[in-house]
Amino acid sequence: MKRHPFQPIFLFLAAFAIVACQTLFGVSPQPQTPPLQFAYNLWPGYFPIEIADEKGFFAEQGVNVDLIFSESYSTILSNIGTGNYQGFTTTLGGIISLVGYHDDLKIVMASDLSAGADALLVNSKINKITDLKGKRVGVLLGDFGELFVIELLEKYGLSSDDVIFVNADGEEINNYIKNGRIDAGVTWQPYISEGLKLGHQVLLSTKEMPELLPGIIAFRDSVIRDRPQDIQAFVRAWFQAQNYWQEHPEECREIIARRLGLSLEEISTEGIELANLQANQKLLTLSSSDSSLYSILQVYIDFSIRKGIIGRVPNVENLIEPQFVQN
Structure with a gap:
């Protein structure tokens, strides 16, 4: 397209007029929502996050995510304890060790069940x-x-x-x-x-x-309260990535290997069961069944009380927010 020599001047005047009108009528530009800061460590059950980011599924579902990767599981736990991150991957043991000092964390979904991994x-x-x-x-x-x-x-x-x-x-x-x-x-x-x-x-x-070792995804209470639509979008993108992985396994292996600096041989779901939407709906339904996340979490609470890791008994129902997989 031929560029008009006065086009920059016209653009400047148009922009000036918009700003002047906003000032005159008290209209201010809407602030951008900051990205969700989400931390994760190296574990096959968390690989969908690489696919979701690479394929643009987070953006497609309407959420901006700032991913923070650490190879060290305990480093993530330490940083969560000091107030970093809004969401993160962890284990049931990890979440219990944190709620002993921080009562603003809730599990929103399971990523997988370890069956040999x-x-x-x-x-x-x-x-x-x-x-x-x-x-x-x-x-x-x-x-x-x-x-x-x-x-x-x-x-x-x-x-x-x-x-x-x-x-x-x-x-x-x-x-x-x-x-x-x-x-x-x-x-x-x-x-x-x-x-x-x-x-x-x-x-x-x-x-x-x-059943003893599910991978889980948790967010802070304040984020669940103030940005539920972003968490819902995150969860949708996660399951979208899971489905894409099943449909395009070789492409996804290459994506994960490249992004994490691993060999193709190291990319495998052998020994884990990815928790899809249906599995999550079952896991996050309040039940006394041994396969319910509520029952499994109680095993960890009892263990942590015996070991003196936590001094008070948390209410299991207060640690799980099922709305994002039940809706």
Whole structure:
């Protein structure tokens, strides 16, 4: 198109007139809604967030999201505790450890159920669970890893007194086993695959108890109250990304690998069950069923009370906001 030599002057005068009218009649431009600050860590159940951002699903659904990635699960928990982020991915153990000090957090949906993607890795000298007696086991103390090991020990006739717990993040387990600092530890994919290459072994995994370790998405109360439409849009985009992943698996593997700096072999949903909308509606329905998120959360609350992690018993119903998957 041919550009008129006086076009810039016309544009300037038009803009000036608009501003003058706004000032004269008391009309101010509407402030832009700031993006949702959302933090997440490395876990296969959270991969839909990469797809949603790459394919523009957040924008399509009407929400601006500022994504903050950290490979460290505990770093995200620490930053949430200091007031950072409006939404985040975590575990039930993580949310309970936070509500002991912050009562402004609510679970809005589940991302997945772990059915083998979390595991107890061991060194080459351990071949059965009774070999763990007297051994050092790395877990994030007070969180899902410790509860997972305790449940496994009890299932096979042992107790937490039979092992020595060492505080360790999932991403540290392989180095700790390699250096002899621990004999076993709880970690997840892709660190399980890395450990197998180092000669470590999977002793037991969440195949034993898949309901115990759901991945969850939580937001602050103030965001739920003031920006429910943005959270609803976020949830819609998440499920849109899940569906797109199922329909275009190879394209999505490449997207996730490129964005997270992983190899294609590390991108897999093996060992997890992605929680789609229907699964979420079932999980977030108030029920005494063992598969209800309310019942699973109560297991974590009881564990945290016994361990002295929290001093008061929170109301389970106050920790879950189901409206975004039920509507």
